[in-house]
Amino acid sequence: MKFPGCYNNNNNKQRVLGLALVLTTCTQAIDLDVNDAASIKATTRTIAQTLTSYYTSPDNENRDIPGLLPDKYYWYEAGALFNSLITYWHYTSDTQYNTLTRLALRHQSGDKENFMPLNQTNTIANDDQAYWAHAAMTAAETRFPTHDDDNNNDDDSDPSWLDLARAAFDTQTARWDNTTCDGGLRWQIYTFGAGYNYKNSASNGAFFALAARLARYAGANDETYARWADAAWEWSTRVGLVVEEDEEGDGNGNGNGTYVYDGASAVEDCGSVNRLQWTAYAGWYVLGAAYMYNRTNHPTWRTRLQSLTTGLSIFYPDNDTNPNEPNEPTNQILTEPACEPQNTCTTDQKSYKASLAHTLGTTLQLAPFLESALLPRMRASAVAAARTCVRGEEEEEEEEARECGFVWTASSGNETYGVGEQMGALNAVQSLLALGSAGPGVGGEGDGEGDGEGGDNNNDNNNDGGDNNNDAPSCIHPIISAMGI
Numbered sequence: 001m002k003f004p005g006c007y008n009n010n011n012n013k014q015r016v017l018g019l020a021l022v023l024t025t026c027t028q029a030i031d032l033d034v035n036d037a038a039s040i041k042a043t044t045r046t047i048a049q050t051l052t053s054y055y056t057s058p059d060n061e062n063r064d065i066p067g068l069l070p071d072k073y074y075w076y077e078a079g080a081l082f083n084s085l086i087t088y089w090h091y092t093s094d095t096q097y098n099t100l101t102r103l104a105l106r107h108q109s110g111d112k113e114n115f116m117p118l119n120q121t122n123t124i125a126n127d128d129q130a131y132w133a134h135a136a137m138t139a140a141e142t143r144f145p146t147h148d149d150d151n152n153n154d155d156d157s158d159p160s161w162l163d164l165a166r167a168a169f170d171t172q173t174a175r176w177d178n179t180t181c182d183g184g185l186r187w188q189i190y191t192f193g194a195g196y197n198y199k200n201s202a203s204n205g206a207f208f209a210l211a212a213r214l215a216r217y218a219g220a221n222d223e224t225y226a227r228w229a230d231a232a233w234e235w236s237t238r239v240g241l242v243v244e245e246d247e248e249g250d251g252n253g254n255g256n257g258t259y260v261y262d263g264a265s266a267v268e269d270c271g272s273v274n275r276l277q278w279t280a281y282a283g284w285y286v287l288g289a290a291y292m293y294n295r296t297n298h299p300t301w302r303t304r305l306q307s308l309t310t311g312l313s314i315f316y317p318d319n320d321t322n323p324n325e326p327n328e329p330t331n332q333i334l335t336e337p338a339c340e341p342q343n344t345c346t347t348d349q350k351s352y353k354a355s356l357a358h359t360l361g362t363t364l365q366l367a368p369f370l371e372s373a374l375l376p377r378m379r380a381s382a383v384a385a386a387r388t389c390v391r392g393e394e395e396e397e398e399e400e401a402r403e404c405g406f407v408w409t410a411s412s413g414n415e416t417y418g419v420g421e422q423m424g425a426l427n428a429v430q431s432l433l434a435l436g437s438a439g440p441g442v443g444g445e446g447d448g449e450g451d452g453e454g455g456d457n458n459n460d461n462n463n464d465g466g467d468n469n470n471d472a473p474s475c476i477h478p479i480i481s482a483m484g485i
């Protein structure tokens with residue numbers, strides 16, 4: 001554990017006192033030890049504290065409305081934030097953000113309880129709605145408490161997390177559009193939205209992944225969601241948004257693997273595909289394939305998932321060597337190649353790595369056979385991301401003290417800070433706890449449909465730590481950064 005005294009207990013008051021004593025230590029770069037579950041948890045807590053301060057800060061002009069970040073962040077990004085915080089609770093057992101998370105999900109589910117709040121009509125697209133639906137799905141799978149334990153005001157009329165996810169999903173199946181490209185979802189929902197005439201991998205991938213999650217949750221008695229997942233996969237590959245660029249053609253990772261491309265114009269019947277690649281969009285297909293693989297245990301899904309995982313290599317470039325760590329292996333640190341090297345990432349694009357990093361933790365749980373492919377990169381990326389968490393001044397409050405940057409490879413000298421950057425670091429680090437936590441739950445008794453039970457009833461592998469990571473076959477050695485600031 002690298003922060004003696006920082007987070008030595010769960011009592012808020014004492015914790016703040018503890019911090020005050022070690023403030024100097026805490027304002028240096030975070031030195032994450034990936035072989036130490038306590039170090040991972042402490043780092044995760046620190047990063048989460050700063051992340052939530054963007055939401056609770058007086059600078060958030062929307063602070064009185066549960067679930068909204070400051071205006072510079074589109075609505076989906078708050079959905080991604082709360083999804084990350086539910087997973088944070090699941091991996092660490094720290095309940096301190098549960099109430100704000102629950103209120104946000106409830107409020108933003110809107111009048112129709114399907115994540116179509118009227119206030120967002122001007123900008124909401126299928127992928128935006130899906131981010132919130134995925135947060136609700138994470139809540140269902142982890143048995144995120146439906147009510148505040150301290151304040152037992154159960155309202156049985158509240159829909160379950162699963163109900164919210166399903167209701168959002170149902171609005172999306174109704175938008176499946178055969179009039180162009182022989183199927184698929186448009187990016188935007190409304191004709192006035194820029195992007196209505198675009199069918200992209202963000203919307204279709206998020207839909208595919210949601211279908212796959214609902215399919216696994218529903219189990220063998222309900223094939224409806226699985227059929228939609230199959231249809232979304234089939235359509236995405238047919239129009240060329242998802243392409244197996246595996247030269248060997250055997251799906252075994254001998255070639256480039258499967259790539260996920262940005263989208264195609266509906267006006268041109270998806271005749272030509274925009275081949276930009278983004279971490280988050282690839283992540284949706286990885287996630288969906290992982291759920292389908294886990295649900296079916298079928299070699300077809302295993303091969304697809306394996307090939308998608310191989311395709312992720314383009315996000316881990318060869319030239320990631322950190323000048324401060326010349327012995328660090330290359331090809332290990334997550335980047336956003338379509339904009340990061342050029343310094344052109346938008347606020348949205350700065351959130352994408354968070355999405356993929358979140359996905360990788362769940363994928364590891366659902367597809368343990370990928371451990372040797374995923375874990376070394378996850379560990380190296382977590383260390384590199386934690387190393388960017390250097391911003392903060394000694395006199396500042398704890399919450400401001402640990403801002404993390406966007407560029408995890410060699411320092412850009414042009415660092416930015418914000419929700420996407422912070423969420424990326426959070427997910428990079430907390431996903432290392434995935435193997436020590438219960439995998440996603442499925443439907444049945446105690447599945448959060450109004451029972452208010454926290455915790456989970458899915459007992460496999462829940463030893464509350466990251467410590468069964470130790471037997472990773474090809475784990476990189478802990479990287480100890482000496483980078484002081």
Ligand SMILES: *[C@@H]1O[C@H](CO)[C@@H](O)[C@H](O)[C@H]1NC(C)=O
Binds near residue numbers: 107118119
């Ligand atoms: C919509 O906007 C109104 C006015 O600002 C606000 O009171 C309400 O909480 C908002 N609803 C949602 C779901 O954000």
Ligand SMILES: *[C@@H]1O[C@H](CO)[C@@H](O)[C@H](O)[C@H]1NC(C)=O
Binds near residue numbers: 176178182183
């Ligand atoms: C769209 O086309 C598929 C076949 O490609 C068909 O199964 C489906 O029913 C169609 N959906 C609608 C809404 O027409």
Ligand SMILES: *[C@@H]1O[C@H](CO)[C@@H](O)[C@H](O)[C@H]1NC(C)=O
Binds near residue numbers: 245256
């Ligand atoms: C596959 O990888 C090779 C070697 O890195 C590269 O030259 C080629 O462009 C890649 N193929 C595609 C379709 O990107």
Ligand SMILES: *[C@@H]1O[C@H](CO)[C@@H](O)[C@H](O)[C@H]1NC(C)=O
Binds near residue numbers: 317319341342
């Ligand atoms: C890797 O290095 C090459 C050559 O300097 C550069 O063009 C490319 O943008 C770099 N990629 C990343 C992700 O930094």
Ligand SMILES: *[C@@H]1O[C@H](CO)[C@@H](O)[C@H](O)[C@H]1NC(C)=O
Binds near residue numbers: 344413
């Ligand atoms: C920082 O980013 C800006 C664009 O946002 C670019 O013009 C400038 O060259 C970058 N500086 C460095 C040191 O990369």
Ligand SMILES: *[C@@H]1O[C@H](CO)[C@@H](O)[C@H](O)[C@H]1NC(C)=O
Binds near residue numbers: 293365367
């Ligand atoms: C499915 O996921 C669970 C974790 O939820 C895991 O224990 C199990 O091994 C996975 N099944 C397969 C076939 O990998």
